[in-house]
Amino acid sequence: AQKITQTQPGMFVQEKEAVTLDCTYDTSDPSYGLFWYKQPSSGEMIFLIYQGSYDQQNATEGRYSLNFQKARKSANLVISASQLGDSAMYFCAMRRNTGGFKTIFGAGTRLFVKA
Amino acid sequence: GAVVSQHPSRVICKSGTSVKIECRSLDFQATTMFWYRQFPKQSLMLMATSNEGSKATYEQGVEKDKFLINHASLTLSTLTVTSAHPEDSSFYICSARDTQEKVLKYNEQFFGPGTRLTVL
Numbered sequence: 001a002q003k004i005t006q007t008q009p010g011m012f013v014q015e016k017e018a019v020t021l022d023c024t025y026d027t028s029d030p031s032y033g034l035f036w037y038k039q040p041s042s043g044e045m046i047f048l049i050y051q052g053s054y055d056q057q058n059a060t061e062g063r064y065s066l067n068f069q070k071a072r073k074s075a076n077l078v079i080s081a082s083q084l085g086d087s088a089m090y091f092c093a094m095r096r097n098t099g100g101f102k103t104i105f106g107a108g109t110r111l112f113v114k115a
Numbered sequence: 116g117a118v119v120s121q122h123p124s125r126v127i128c129k130s131g132t133s134v135k136i137e138c139r140s141l142d143f144q145a146t147t148m149f150w151y152r153q154f155p156k157q158s159l160m161l162m163a164t165s166n167e168g169s170k171a172t173y174e175q176g177v178e179k180d181k182f183l184i185n186h187a188s189l190t191l192s193t194l195t196v197t198s199a200h201p202e203d204s205s206f207y208i209c210s211a212r213d214t215q216e217k218v219l220k221y222n223e224q225f226f227g228p229g230t231r232l233t234v235l
Contacts, residue, residue, distance in 0.1 A: 037226075042228075043153075043206055043208075043228065043229040043231070044226065044228050044229065045159075045208065045210075045226035045229075047226075091158060091159065095224070101147070101212065101224075102149070102161060102164060103149070103161070103210075103224065104161060105158045105159045105160075106158060107157070107158045108157075108158050
């Protein structure tokens with residue numbers, strides 16, 4: 001069975017500093033995709049970054065980077081130069097690349113950026 | 116990115132009534148749409164996979180007769196919460212896959228803005 005684990009219910013970071021949000025996963029599928037989404041208080045799901053299981057390099061999207069360690073089954077999100085607007089809920093997710101392409105989500109981490 | 120809309124964005128209803136939530140892909144075709152449920156301060160839980168022209172596939176523990184899903188066209192899926200009760204109050208989010216994308220990419224699934232259901 002597939003599983004996504006986010007062990008940090010809440011995180012604090014000082015504005016302009018970097019922060020790492022942890023995510024580990026479990027799957028027996030050889031092909032899968034890993035995602036991070038941001039959910040502000042409005043509820044919308046905002047796509048941040050994607051990592052494919054066969055990608056050799058870690059994904060980067062602006063201030064977001066994904067530290068992908070396949071052997072450890074971890075996909076941590078690094079946000080550099082935190083901004084006040086980064087305060088939100090962050091979800092790690094995994095998509096199966098077969099059998100319906102279902103995506104499952106971790107429990108989420110609430111990030112608080114302090115001025 | 117592509118746009119997915121949901122209607123209504125917020126609904127309040129009396130216990131025992133049925134509520135229909137629409138999910139539309141505005142600028143792309145979506146053979147597959149997903150329905151999620153999110154309780155306050157919790158994660159998104161996949162309820163069902165909606166396939167155009169066929170029956171939805173429900174996740175374990177989700178009542179098919181309670182949550183009716185219809186995917187009648189490539190741009191519209193509906194979720195009907197039948198005989199709603201206060202415990203059905205939740206945030207319902209849909210997502211749609213762009214079927215034009217032949218290669219699995221990160222941007223092939225787009226989320227709607229969500230519908231907040233409150234059952235009194």
